[in-house]
Amino acid sequence: MTVNAKTLTETIACQGLSVRTTNQAELNPSTAKMGKLWLTFYQTIFSKLPAGSAAYGIYHNYESDANDVFDVTVSCQQDMSVDSDGHLNLKVVTIPEGKYLVFSEQGMMPTAVITAWQEVWSYFNSPECEHTRLYDIDFEHYISQFQVDVYIGIE
Template identity: 45%
Template sequence: MDVKLREVLPFSVSGLQVRTLNAAEQKPDTARIGPMWERFFVEDIFDKIAHKQPESFMYGVYSNYESDASGHFDVTAGAAVAAPSEGFAQIQVEGGDYLVFSAKGPMPDSVIQTWGLVWAYFEDNPQVCRKFATDFEVYTGPESVAVYIGIQDSAAFSRSSN
Protein backbone atom coordinates (compact mmCIF):
# COMPACT_ATOMS: atom_id res chain seq x y z
CA MET A 1 0.00 0.00 0.00
CA ASP A 2 1.23 3.46 -0.89
CA VAL A 3 1.02 5.72 2.18
CA LYS A 4 1.95 9.37 1.74
CA LEU A 5 2.84 12.02 4.30
CA ARG A 6 1.09 15.37 3.75
CA GLU A 7 1.01 18.62 5.68
CA VAL A 8 -2.55 19.94 5.92
CA LEU A 9 -3.54 23.52 6.69
CA PRO A 10 -6.52 23.95 9.03
CA PHE A 11 -9.95 24.23 7.42
CA SER A 12 -13.61 24.17 8.46
CA VAL A 13 -16.32 21.71 7.48
CA SER A 14 -20.09 22.10 7.99
CA GLY A 15 -22.63 19.30 7.68
CA LEU A 16 -24.47 16.51 9.48
CA GLN A 17 -22.89 15.06 12.60
CA VAL A 18 -23.30 11.95 14.76
CA ARG A 19 -21.50 10.64 17.84
CA THR A 20 -20.62 6.96 17.80
CA LEU A 21 -17.95 4.38 18.55
CA ASN A 22 -16.40 1.66 16.42
CA ALA A 23 -18.02 -1.15 18.43
CA ALA A 24 -21.49 0.30 17.70
CA GLU A 25 -20.69 0.58 13.99
CA GLN A 26 -20.20 -3.20 13.75
CA LYS A 27 -23.93 -3.85 14.35
CA PRO A 28 -26.64 -2.65 11.93
CA ASP A 29 -29.06 -1.75 14.74
CA THR A 30 -26.55 0.58 16.48
CA ALA A 31 -24.57 1.89 13.49
CA ARG A 32 -24.92 5.65 13.03
CA ILE A 33 -22.41 6.53 10.29
CA GLY A 34 -24.16 4.73 7.41
CA PRO A 35 -27.59 6.22 8.21
CA MET A 36 -26.03 9.70 8.49
CA TRP A 37 -24.46 9.36 5.03
CA GLU A 38 -27.74 8.00 3.65
CA ARG A 39 -29.55 11.09 4.93
CA PHE A 40 -26.75 13.29 3.54
CA PHE A 41 -27.38 11.91 0.03
CA VAL A 42 -31.18 11.47 0.16
CA GLU A 43 -31.72 15.05 1.40
CA ASP A 44 -29.03 16.57 -0.89
CA ILE A 45 -27.33 18.09 2.16
CA PHE A 46 -24.15 18.95 0.23
CA ASP A 47 -26.13 21.39 -1.93
CA LYS A 48 -27.84 22.94 1.13
CA ILE A 49 -24.64 23.88 2.99
CA ALA A 50 -24.15 27.65 2.87
CA HIS A 51 -20.76 29.37 2.55
CA LYS A 52 -19.26 26.34 0.77
CA GLN A 53 -15.72 26.83 -0.51
CA PRO A 54 -15.61 26.93 -4.32
CA GLU A 55 -14.87 23.46 -5.71
CA SER A 56 -15.27 21.85 -2.26
CA PHE A 57 -15.18 18.07 -2.13
CA MET A 58 -17.36 16.01 0.21
CA TYR A 59 -15.70 15.32 3.55
CA GLY A 60 -16.19 12.85 6.35
CA VAL A 61 -14.45 14.29 9.43
CA TYR A 62 -13.68 12.28 12.57
CA SER A 63 -13.18 14.45 15.65
CA ASN A 64 -13.77 14.96 19.35
CA TYR A 65 -12.19 11.62 20.18
CA GLU A 66 -12.95 10.43 23.71
CA SER A 67 -9.67 8.49 23.81
CA ASP A 68 -8.45 6.33 20.94
CA ALA A 69 -10.06 4.06 18.32
CA SER A 70 -12.05 2.28 21.04
CA GLY A 71 -13.77 5.38 22.49
CA HIS A 72 -16.58 7.62 21.30
CA PHE A 73 -15.98 10.15 18.52
CA ASP A 74 -17.93 12.50 16.26
CA VAL A 75 -18.31 12.04 12.50
CA THR A 76 -19.32 14.97 10.31
CA ALA A 77 -20.42 14.53 6.68
CA GLY A 78 -20.14 17.83 4.89
CA ALA A 79 -18.31 20.38 2.79
CA ALA A 80 -15.42 22.77 3.35
CA VAL A 81 -16.83 26.19 4.24
CA ALA A 82 -15.62 29.78 4.55
CA ALA A 83 -18.04 30.47 7.43
CA PRO A 84 -20.41 28.41 9.59
CA SER A 85 -23.55 27.19 7.85
CA GLU A 86 -26.66 27.74 9.96
CA GLY A 87 -28.47 24.55 10.91
CA PHE A 88 -25.40 22.35 10.44
CA ALA A 89 -22.60 21.16 12.70
CA GLN A 90 -19.28 22.96 12.29
CA ILE A 91 -15.88 21.31 12.81
CA GLN A 92 -12.37 22.72 12.49
CA VAL A 93 -9.94 20.25 10.93
CA GLU A 94 -6.58 20.69 12.66
CA GLY A 95 -3.54 21.57 10.62
CA GLY A 96 -0.48 19.35 10.79
CA ASP A 97 1.00 16.12 9.49
CA TYR A 98 -1.33 13.48 8.09
CA LEU A 99 -0.78 10.08 6.52
CA VAL A 100 -2.89 9.64 3.39
CA PHE A 101 -4.37 6.29 2.37
CA SER A 102 -6.01 6.46 -1.08
CA ALA A 103 -8.46 4.07 -2.72
CA LYS A 104 -10.62 3.74 -5.81
CA GLY A 105 -13.68 1.56 -6.19
CA PRO A 106 -17.39 1.35 -5.40
CA MET A 107 -18.51 3.10 -2.21
CA PRO A 108 -18.97 2.43 0.64
CA ASP A 109 -16.96 -0.80 0.30
CA SER A 110 -13.85 1.03 -0.87
CA VAL A 111 -13.74 3.40 2.10
CA ILE A 112 -14.51 0.58 4.56
CA GLN A 113 -11.62 -1.48 3.13
CA THR A 114 -9.35 1.56 3.33
CA TRP A 115 -10.11 1.97 7.03
CA GLY A 116 -9.13 -1.69 7.47
CA LEU A 117 -5.79 -0.86 5.84
CA VAL A 118 -5.40 2.17 8.13
CA TRP A 119 -5.89 0.05 11.25
CA ALA A 120 -3.51 -2.62 9.92
CA TYR A 121 -0.88 0.03 9.11
CA PHE A 122 -0.86 1.42 12.65
CA GLU A 123 -0.84 -2.08 14.13
CA ASP A 124 2.20 -2.97 11.98
CA ASN A 125 3.95 0.37 12.64
CA PRO A 126 3.57 1.08 16.38
CA GLN A 127 6.30 3.73 16.22
CA VAL A 128 3.91 5.92 14.19
CA CYS A 129 1.31 7.30 16.62
CA ARG A 130 -2.07 8.71 15.71
CA LYS A 131 -3.03 12.08 17.17
CA PHE A 132 -6.74 11.28 17.62
CA ALA A 133 -7.56 14.97 17.09
CA THR A 134 -9.09 15.19 13.60
CA ASP A 135 -8.97 12.66 10.77
CA PHE A 136 -10.90 12.95 7.54
CA GLU A 137 -12.04 11.32 4.34
CA VAL A 138 -12.10 13.39 1.17
CA TYR A 139 -14.26 12.10 -1.67
CA THR A 140 -12.68 13.36 -4.90
CA GLY A 141 -15.08 11.44 -7.13
CA PRO A 142 -17.91 8.88 -6.99
CA GLU A 143 -15.37 6.03 -6.67
CA SER A 144 -12.34 7.83 -5.23
CA VAL A 145 -11.49 8.49 -1.58
CA ALA A 146 -8.44 9.53 0.42
CA VAL A 147 -8.35 8.94 4.19
CA TYR A 148 -6.17 11.41 6.11
CA ILE A 149 -4.96 10.30 9.55
CA GLY A 150 -3.31 12.85 11.83
CA ILE A 151 0.00 11.71 13.30
CA GLN A 152 2.09 12.95 16.22
CA ASP A 153 5.60 12.73 14.73
CA SER A 154 6.34 12.80 11.02
CA ALA A 155 9.93 11.62 11.69
CA ALA A 156 8.49 8.30 12.97
CA PHE A 157 6.76 7.84 9.59
CA SER A 158 10.00 8.61 7.75
CA ARG A 159 11.79 5.96 9.81
CA SER A 160 9.01 3.41 9.16
CA SER A 161 9.03 3.93 5.39
CA ASN A 162 12.75 3.22 4.96
Protein backbone atom coordinates in the same frame (compact mmCIF):
# COMPACT_ATOMS: atom_id res chain seq x y z
CA MET B 1 -3.74 1.38 -1.97
CA THR B 2 -1.16 4.10 -1.59
CA VAL B 3 0.03 5.62 1.68
CA ASN B 4 1.84 8.96 1.78
CA ALA B 5 2.83 11.43 4.49
CA LYS B 6 1.41 14.90 3.93
CA THR B 7 1.48 18.18 5.83
CA LEU B 8 -1.62 20.35 5.61
CA THR B 9 -0.50 23.97 5.63
CA GLU B 10 -3.98 25.49 5.84
CA THR B 11 -7.04 24.64 7.89
CA ILE B 12 -10.22 23.44 6.19
CA ALA B 13 -13.45 24.78 7.70
CA CYS B 14 -16.36 22.39 7.14
CA GLN B 15 -20.03 22.26 8.06
CA GLY B 16 -22.27 19.26 8.25
CA LEU B 17 -24.28 16.77 10.26
CA SER B 18 -22.87 14.94 13.30
CA VAL B 19 -23.40 11.87 15.46
CA ARG B 20 -21.51 10.37 18.39
CA THR B 21 -20.71 6.67 17.97
CA THR B 22 -18.15 3.89 18.37
CA ASN B 23 -16.55 1.52 15.89
CA GLN B 24 -18.21 -1.35 17.79
CA ALA B 25 -21.66 0.23 17.37
CA GLU B 26 -21.05 0.69 13.65
CA LEU B 27 -20.50 -3.07 13.20
CA ASN B 28 -24.09 -3.79 14.28
CA PRO B 29 -26.85 -2.69 11.89
CA SER B 30 -29.24 -2.06 14.80
CA THR B 31 -26.86 0.43 16.46
CA ALA B 32 -25.01 1.84 13.44
CA LYS B 33 -25.51 5.57 12.85
CA MET B 34 -23.08 6.56 10.11
CA GLY B 35 -24.95 5.05 7.16
CA LYS B 36 -28.11 6.98 8.00
CA LEU B 37 -26.05 10.13 8.62
CA TRP B 38 -24.42 9.90 5.18
CA LEU B 39 -27.80 9.26 3.54
CA THR B 40 -29.31 12.34 5.22
CA PHE B 41 -26.29 14.44 4.22
CA TYR B 42 -26.49 13.37 0.57
CA GLN B 43 -30.25 13.94 0.40
CA THR B 44 -30.41 17.29 2.23
CA ILE B 45 -27.05 18.96 1.59
CA PHE B 46 -24.72 17.38 -0.95
CA SER B 47 -27.34 16.95 -3.66
CA LYS B 48 -27.84 20.75 -3.61
CA LEU B 49 -24.16 21.68 -3.96
CA PRO B 50 -22.47 22.58 -7.25
CA ALA B 51 -21.08 19.70 -9.32
CA GLY B 52 -17.54 18.81 -8.30
CA SER B 53 -18.01 19.79 -4.64
CA ALA B 54 -15.99 17.78 -2.14
CA ALA B 55 -17.44 15.81 0.75
CA TYR B 56 -15.61 15.15 4.02
CA GLY B 57 -16.17 12.58 6.75
CA ILE B 58 -14.52 14.00 9.87
CA TYR B 59 -13.73 11.90 12.95
CA HIS B 60 -13.11 14.03 16.05
CA ASN B 61 -13.69 14.47 19.79
CA TYR B 62 -12.17 11.05 20.45
CA GLU B 63 -12.70 10.07 24.07
CA SER B 64 -9.44 8.10 23.92
CA ASP B 65 -8.73 6.02 20.79
CA ALA B 66 -10.45 3.96 18.08
CA ASN B 67 -11.98 1.68 20.73
CA ASP B 68 -13.93 4.43 22.48
CA VAL B 69 -16.58 6.99 21.50
CA PHE B 70 -15.98 9.77 18.96
CA ASP B 71 -17.95 12.22 16.83
CA VAL B 72 -18.43 11.83 13.08
CA THR B 73 -19.35 14.88 11.01
CA VAL B 74 -20.27 14.38 7.37
CA SER B 75 -19.70 17.68 5.69
CA CYS B 76 -18.75 20.02 2.90
CA GLN B 77 -16.52 23.08 3.05
CA GLN B 78 -18.07 25.85 5.12
CA ASP B 79 -18.04 28.37 2.28
CA MET B 80 -20.74 26.34 0.50
CA SER B 81 -24.21 27.86 0.84
CA VAL B 82 -26.33 25.29 2.67
CA ASP B 83 -29.16 25.27 5.18
CA SER B 84 -30.58 28.61 4.08
CA ASP B 85 -33.87 27.94 5.89
CA GLY B 86 -32.16 26.94 9.16
CA HIS B 87 -33.94 23.58 9.57
CA LEU B 88 -30.72 21.57 9.78
CA ASN B 89 -28.58 21.53 12.90
CA LEU B 90 -25.23 22.01 11.17
CA LYS B 91 -22.00 21.58 13.10
CA VAL B 92 -18.88 23.50 12.12
CA VAL B 93 -15.61 21.55 12.36
CA THR B 94 -12.20 22.87 11.36
CA ILE B 95 -9.65 20.38 10.10
CA PRO B 96 -6.34 21.64 11.51
CA GLU B 97 -3.01 22.12 9.83
CA GLY B 98 -0.57 19.39 10.64
CA LYS B 99 0.99 16.09 9.68
CA TYR B 100 -1.16 13.30 8.29
CA LEU B 101 -0.73 9.89 6.75
CA VAL B 102 -2.96 9.68 3.69
CA PHE B 103 -4.40 6.32 2.67
CA SER B 104 -5.79 6.57 -0.89
CA GLU B 105 -8.22 4.03 -2.26
CA GLN B 106 -10.12 3.80 -5.54
CA GLY B 107 -13.22 1.76 -6.33
CA MET B 108 -16.91 1.59 -5.65
CA MET B 109 -18.19 3.28 -2.50
CA PRO B 110 -18.57 2.31 0.30
CA THR B 111 -16.24 -0.65 -0.40
CA ALA B 112 -13.30 1.68 -1.13
CA VAL B 113 -13.81 3.49 2.20
CA ILE B 114 -14.03 0.22 4.12
CA THR B 115 -10.86 -1.05 2.43
CA ALA B 116 -9.02 2.20 3.25
CA TRP B 117 -9.98 1.98 6.93
CA GLN B 118 -8.93 -1.67 7.08
CA GLU B 119 -5.52 -0.54 5.79
CA VAL B 120 -5.39 2.22 8.44
CA TRP B 121 -6.10 -0.24 11.27
CA SER B 122 -3.66 -2.78 9.87
CA TYR B 123 -0.93 -0.15 9.51
CA PHE B 124 -1.28 1.27 13.03
CA ASN B 125 -1.60 -2.19 14.63
CA SER B 126 1.59 -3.40 12.97
CA PRO B 127 4.70 -3.73 15.18
CA GLU B 128 6.64 -2.09 12.33
CA CYS B 129 4.47 1.06 12.41
CA GLU B 130 6.72 4.13 12.24
CA HIS B 131 4.12 6.72 13.29
CA THR B 132 2.06 7.60 16.34
CA ARG B 133 -1.60 8.36 15.75
CA LEU B 134 -2.89 11.51 17.47
CA TYR B 135 -6.63 10.72 17.82
CA ASP B 136 -7.39 14.43 17.41
CA ILE B 137 -8.99 14.80 13.98
CA ASP B 138 -8.94 12.27 11.15
CA PHE B 139 -10.93 12.67 7.97
CA GLU B 140 -12.06 11.20 4.70
CA HIS B 141 -11.81 13.43 1.63
CA TYR B 142 -13.98 12.18 -1.21
CA ILE B 143 -12.03 13.13 -4.34
CA SER B 144 -14.61 11.66 -6.73
CA GLN B 145 -17.35 9.07 -6.67
CA PHE B 146 -14.58 6.47 -7.08
CA GLN B 147 -11.73 7.79 -4.89
CA VAL B 148 -11.36 8.51 -1.19
CA ASP B 149 -8.31 9.74 0.72
CA VAL B 150 -8.32 8.92 4.44
CA TYR B 151 -6.15 11.37 6.43
CA ILE B 152 -4.91 10.16 9.82
CA GLY B 153 -3.35 12.75 12.13
CA ILE B 154 0.15 11.79 13.30
CA GLU B 155 2.84 13.23 15.57
